[in-house]
Amino acid sequence: MMTETLLLNRALNCAMAEDYIEWAVERLCEGVDTPNLRILAGLNPKLEKDEIESYFRYTCKELNIDSFPRLDEPLTMAGRIKRAYELDELSAETVVYMMDQVYTKYYEPLLFVWSLIVEELSLKGTGHEGCFYPLEEFDSLDAVVQTEFSLFMRACFLDLPKEFEQFIQCDRCGYIGQSILSKKDHVSSQKMYWHLCRQCSYHKYHSMSDPKVRDIYFKRFEAVSRSNNSM
Known part of the structure; x- marks a missing residue:
């Protein structure tokens, strides 16, 4: 170790x-x-x-090792886990579980996806894969970790809105933002709702757990930032 x-x-x-x-x-x-x-x-x-x-x-x-490094900040801990992974000190699977532990300890929104990746790993071989993280992205856990670290580093420099991790991307109009809830029309004792696009009321969407959605969303913020810096 x-x-x-x-x-x-x-x-x-x-x-x-x-x-x-x-x-x-x-x-x-x-x-x-x-x-x-x-x-x-x-x-x-x-x-x-x-x-x-x-x-x-x-x-x-x-050995002049700092046995109590400052690891009380979730983003600092995430950065050190990233560095350890890049130095081949941690496997992709270890990284996923460590990042999930950081998220569950601090509930830092920028780290929400790691808990979903853990959930997705638990479904492997059950026939229910793809419920928490896009199945097409799951061919290689190393690829998932690298993609997520790249998105994480970009997110650290963006002024993202509160609860952005709950946003959706509409499959029809491409809107990204908060959804609206509509009660499902069926006989049931349980309260169940559709997530609908706030812009066009379409019911099919992709969530922020999809790295492609976050990539698109982050690019919009990055474009605004570049535009402001050029003024």
Whole structure:
């Protein structure tokens, strides 16, 4: 386990005792050597996590590693996960679950799609794929991660409206924005509604979970920004 990965896991409160010991053993195998690193590598994973954590902190001090980097901001954490992925320290699948954990911890709107990707992964092989994320985009999880990181970086520089992640794109007129709700006309004890286009009242649409929709939407903001900067 790479150092950055362990630090991210700690920040998300999901680092296991075995992770610290595995990290220490790998560092020793790489030729890194300090007294506390040796102790950490030889600890029993059944010890109290606080005790294992203490040796990790001592080791970090010996190696001049910041054991408490500022990871209290969701976008900062997302950026570090992105960097770890680009350095091949994290697999695409690990990235997806880490980003979902960041989203569920902070509910940062720019990260909403990662929770949907996790839901989509849970449907694999059930015959219900495509409910949460476009199926045609799911051929390669690495491609999904790369696309989503690209969109994420663009979104960070845009002044997006509140609850933009709930917007739809109308399949008929191309409108992107909030939908209107219309009650479905059928006999049912449950309240069920259509999402209709606010502009033309059409009922077929694509949601913001579709990366193509976000790409189109972001381009509109980017065009306005370029126009303002050129004035």
